[in-house]
Amino acid sequence: MALEQAAVLEEFRQAGALLEGHFVLSSGRHSAAYLQCARVMMDPRRGERLCAALAGDIRARFEDPFDLVVSPAMGGVIVGYEVARQLGLPAIFVERVDGRFTLRRGFTIPAGARCLMVEDVVTTGLSSRECIAAIREAGGDCAGAACLVDRSGGTADVGVPLVALTVIDIPTYAEGDVPASLAAVPVSKPGSRFLTT
Numbered sequence: 001m002a003l004e005q006a007a008v009l010e011e012f013r014q015a016g017a018l019l020e021g022h023f024v025l026s027s028g029r030h031s032a033a034y035l036q037c038a039r040v041m042m043d044p045r046r047g048e049r050l051c052a053a054l055a056g057d058i059r060a061r062f063e064d065p066f067d068l069v070v071s072p073a074m075g076g077v078i079v080g081y082e083v084a085r086q087l088g089l090p091a092i093f094v095e096r097v098d099g100r101f102t103l104r105r106g107f108t109i110p111a112g113a114r115c116l117m118v119e120d121v122v123t124t125g126l127s128s129r130e131c132i133a134a135i136r137e138a139g140g141d142c143a144g145a146a147c148l149v150d151r152s153g154g155t156a157d158v159g160v161p162l163v164a165l166t167v168i169d170i171p172t173y174a175e176g177d178v179p180a181s182l183a184a185v186p187v188s189k190p191g192s193r194f195l196t197t
């Protein structure tokens with residue numbers, strides 16, 4: 001059953017996943033709000049509820065079935081696994097090696113396999129596009145994408161049809177365009193794109 005935005009955001013609130021502060025996002029843009037999906041998925045029953053609703057939306061949107069779910073690490077891994085479980089599909093993930101999404105761990109994509117790219121959050125769509133490029137380079141056919149939250153207000157273009165459990169418009173700012181009130185708040189970088197070892 002489709003979930004109303006208020007119900008989705010209430011799940012995030014109860015999970016302590018609606019964060020306020022000053023965040024540098026994966027795209028390098030800044031924001032006063034962050035949706036921490038890892039905290040949502042840390043309760044398997046909550047993850048199951050939300051991903052069941054997303055799987056229903058995916059079935060309703062795409063007539064032809066998929067062969068495989070492919071997700072970008074880290075954020076996409078657990079969401080992709082649970083969505084795949086709901087759809088009765090295998091789930092694999094790509095992870096960054098020297099900044100590029102790569103298949104490791106013996107994962108392969110059969111030639112022409114109809115892949116569904118599953119993310120946790122879409123902000124600019126950059127990570128989704130990078131994941132879809134990796135799927136195509138590996139020989140797969142990425143025919144659709146899905147995420148728990150599209151925080152671009154529906155403006156992000158990932159290059160294939162995107163199904164989001166909820167769409168919300170949360171402002172982001174370029175590095176040189178951060179409002180003074182936000183610039184005064186200490187910065188955190190919750191994601192893994194810029195992690196170094």
Ligand SMILES: O=P(O)(O)OC[C@H]1O[C@H](OP(=O)(O)OP(=O)(O)O)[C@H](O)[C@@H]1O
Nearest residue numbers: 026074075123124125126127191192193
């Ligand atoms: O649409 P975008 O502008 O690309 O932003 C969304 C991406 O940012 C986060 O990943 P991040 O690279 O921070 O790493 P993580 O998955 O390890 O948290 C999130 O998981 C998405 O992949």
Ligand SMILES: O=C(O)c1cc(=O)[nH]c(=O)[nH]1
Nearest residue numbers: 025026034035121123191
């Ligand atoms: O753009 C991001 O990096 C991003 C935003 C957000 O709200 N949550 C998240 O996990 N990543």
Ligand SMILES: [Mg+2]
Nearest residue numbers: 073074075076
């Ligand atoms: Mg990510």
